[in-house]
Amino acid sequence: MSYKTWFVALNVALVGAFAWAYARDYNAQWKTYQRNYYNMAADALQKQSDAASNPDDKAKLHKEAVAMRETPLEIKQIITKDLGRVDRCTTCHVGMDEYVNPTMTNDFTQNPYKSHPDVAAMNGNHNFQKYGCTVCHLGQGLATTVKDAHGFVHNWEQPLLQGKMVEASCARCHQDFEHLKGAEVAAEGKKLFYEHGCQGCHSIKGVGGVVSVDLGDIADKPLERIAGYNFSRILVDGQPGHYLPESQWTVVNWILGHLTNDPMNVIPNDPLAKFNKEPVAPTGMPNFTEPDATGKRELSVDDAHAIATWLMSQTDEPIPYQYIVFQKPAPEPHFTSAVAHGKFVFEKYGCAGCHGLHGTKGRRNFNALGPGQVNPETDMDKGREPTLVDVVGTFTHDELVAKISNGVPASAISRFNPNGPVTPLYMPAWKDKIKPNELNDLATYLLSIAKQQNVGF
Numbered sequence: 055m056s057y058k059t060w061f062v063a064l065n066v067a068l069v070g071a072f073a074w075a076y077a078r079d080y081n082a083q084w085k086t087y088q089r090n091y092y093n094m095a096a097d098a099l100q101k102q103s104d105a106a107s108n109p110d111d112k113a114k115l116h117k118e119a120v121a122m123r124e125t126p127l128e129i130k131q132i133i134t135k136d137l138g139r140v141d142r143c144t145t146c147h148v149g150m151d152e153y154v155n156p157t158m159t160n161d162f163t164q165n166p167y168k169s170h171p172d173v174a175a176m177n178g179n180h181n182f183q184k185y186g187c188t189v190c191h192l193g194q195g196l197a198t199t200v201k202d203a204h205g206f207v208h209n210w211e212q213p214l215l216q217g218k219m220v221e222a223s224c225a226r227c228h229q230d231f232e233h234l235k236g237a238e239v240a241a242e243g244k245k246l247f248y249e250h251g252c253q254g255c256h257s258i259k260g261v262g263g264v265v266s267v268d269l270g271d272i273a274d275k276p277l278e279r280i281a282g283y284n285f286s287r288i289l290v291d292g293q294p295g296h297y298l299p300e301s302q303w304t305v306v307n308w309i310l311g312h313l314t315n316d317p318m319n320v321i322p323n324d325p326l327a328k329f330n331k332e333p334v335a336p337t338g339m340p341n342f343t344e345p346d347a348t349g350k351r352e353l354s355v356d357d358a359h360a361i362a363t364w365l366m367s368q369t370d371e372p373i374p375y376q377y378i379v380f381q382k383p384a385p386e387p388h389f390t391s392a393v394a395h396g397k398f399v400f401e402k403y404g405c406a407g408c409h410g411l412h413g414t415k416g417r418r419n420f421n422a423l424g425p426g427q428v429n430p431e432t433d434m435d436k437g438r439e440p441t442l443v444d445v446v447g448t449f450t451h452d453e454l455v456a457k458i459s460n461g462v463p464a465s466a467i468s469r470f471n472p473n474g475p476v477t478p479l480y481m482p483a484w485k486d487k488i489k490p491n492e493l494n495d496l497a498t499y500l501l502s503i504a505k506q507q508n509v510g511f
């Protein structure tokens with residue numbers, strides 16, 4: 055080809071590229087939404103104008119309608135300097151932009167046109183022009199397509215918190231969220247976490263058990279640290295056949311995956327040493343979908359969502375102090391008896407995490423001894439931790455105190471299959487964590503719940 059032909063061809067290509075870019079921008083998704091909004095708002099004003107009886111009002115409303123329809127389209131953004139965010143959400147969610155819609159209310163029923171729910175409490179206490187949107191909702195503030203902005207895309211680690219899960223944000227700023235109107239789900243989640251003994255194995259910012267990971271920054275967990283292999287084994291809300299689609303591989307669903315599935319199915323590891331030199335037990339995390347003493351699953355799907363909501367408030371992301379609502383930690387309650395105090399201690403340290411609610415059900419400990427074990431390959435999952443109400447009656451008070459103080463290392467726990475893996479769970483030594491007076495009352499409580507031993511005279 056001659057230089058001239060090159061020149062012409064490249065020029066044609068360049069003009070084509072410009073045309074394409076122009077067309078693409080002209081048809082940008084957000085423009086359609088914004089234009090629709092102005093048209094809808096103009097129609098509403100025109101309707102008011104038609105209905106008005108006073109000619110002055112009629113004319114005024116008509117003028118407003120015309121102006122609304124002609125509003126130029128633009129990218130809107132809220133820059134929140136203190137919070138370090140730039141949020142363009144109102145580019146589409148125009149009804150939530152104070153400058154376009156000063157009352158912040160409208161009658162539209164569809165997103166992105168409708169006004170914000172509970173706008174008095176939300177915008178009233180956290181002016182959106184100062185707080186932006188993503189501090190509560192997460193999502194990708196700068197993006198201008200629905201999919202990118204809502205953040206369910208590859209490499210965006212903070213997609214929208216959906217539905218009530220947005221309450222995770224309340225707990226990030228409001229230390230008083232357990233008593234805050236509008237944060238009930240997050241408060242319930244925290245309560246369930248401690249009731250079911252999650253803190254027996256997990257710490258939160260250093261406070262709690264040492265058996266598994268600290269969950270104090272779980273909301274920040276990089277997805278690359280979670281294997282696709284594990285993600286692809288998660289069933290949505292535990293429903294058979296409903297595997298989590300890849301677009302939903304998020305931290306929220308990683309948490310839910312542990313609570314609405316048997317975690318052993320999600321993280322099976324290699325108990326028969328098929329791929330490794332040494333066998334590796336499946337995860338030690340208990341199966342919270344098993345029934346409790348009342349026959350219902352210990353954690354319902356709603357319970358799991360509540361816990362996930364609270365856990366999504368657990369982040370290391372700094373929030374400036376002016377945006378934090380401080381509260382003094384509640385003082386420890388007073389108790390009328392050693393048993394009542396001991397029960398409190400049992401719950402505080404999460405003994406239920408391994409020994410079940412009120413010590414009534416030893417949870418699974420893979421390859422420990424358990425009832426009904428026959429086949430060394432398939433029955434390792436019947437291994438159990440002790441059910442305290444059944445066993446503590448054989449201890450004296452001092453023996454109990456010693457046992458809880460010193461714990462039992464995994465190496466000392468008898469295995470069902472001697473060639474199988476070391477048990478994933480062990481009895482932690484609590485002597486550095488539990489104060490002597492707490493330990494005393496804990497032992498008193500345990501003896502009070504011991505089932506009567508059948509001495510068989």
Ligand code: HEC
Binds near residue numbers: 145188196197200216
């Ligand atoms: C390009 C337009 C667009 C942008 C930008 C956008 N949204 Fe949306 N948003 C929509 C549309 C359309 C819907 C309704 C359909 C849907 O849920 O996907 C919606 C729905 C929502 C919902 C309700 C979702 C639900 O599950 O019911 C929330 C919350 C939301 N958006 C928040 C945000 C936040 C926060 C931002 C900024 C980070 C944002 N949106 C940016 C268009 C947009």
Ligand code: HEC
Binds near residue numbers: 144
């Ligand atoms: C102080 C926290 C907070 C801020 C700031 C905030 N929101 Fe919300 N938003 C909420 C809560 C709470 C809900 C209700 C969630 C629920 O119960 O489903 C909500 C709901 C929504 C919905 C869903 C409405 C529906 O009924 O379908 C959209 C869309 C939305 N917000 C967009 C925004 C946008 C855009 C901004 C920024 C201009 C914003 N929010 C700022 C807390 C907030």
Ligand code: HEC
Binds near residue numbers: 175180223224234237
């Ligand atoms: C970025 C931090 C932040 C987030 C996120 C946040 N708030 Fe707030 N909120 C504040 C601050 C700061 C105040 C003002 C407190 C004051 O004026 O003393 C406040 C005030 C309030 C108030 C009125 C005062 C009170 O304590 O009763 C309510 C109600 C409230 N927020 C509810 C919520 C709810 C519900 C959520 C979650 C959907 C939420 N907030 C999310 C920081 C936040």
Ligand code: HEC
Binds near residue numbers: 406407480
């Ligand atoms: C991470 C799991 C875990 C937690 C949390 C835990 N335990 Fe244990 N506990 C075990 C295991 C495993 C054994 C069995 C050790 C063995 O086989 O000898 C055990 C044994 C015991 C025993 C002895 C039972 C017997 O028959 O030998 C007592 C008593 C006990 N735990 C009390 C507690 C109390 C009280 C707490 C809370 C402060 C607690 N445990 C928290 C795992 C745990």
Ligand code: HEC
Binds near residue numbers: 265308309339342
């Ligand atoms: C008996 C000990 C034990 C108890 C009790 C326990 N977990 Fe776990 N949990 C584990 C172990 C071990 C892992 C690591 C699993 C794995 O990935 O192999 C884990 C992992 C997790 C993870 C994923 C953490 C990450 O960084 O990937 C979450 C979230 C979680 N647990 C939440 C909970 C909640 C919520 C509860 C209470 C309802 C709970 N756990 C109770 C042992 C426990």
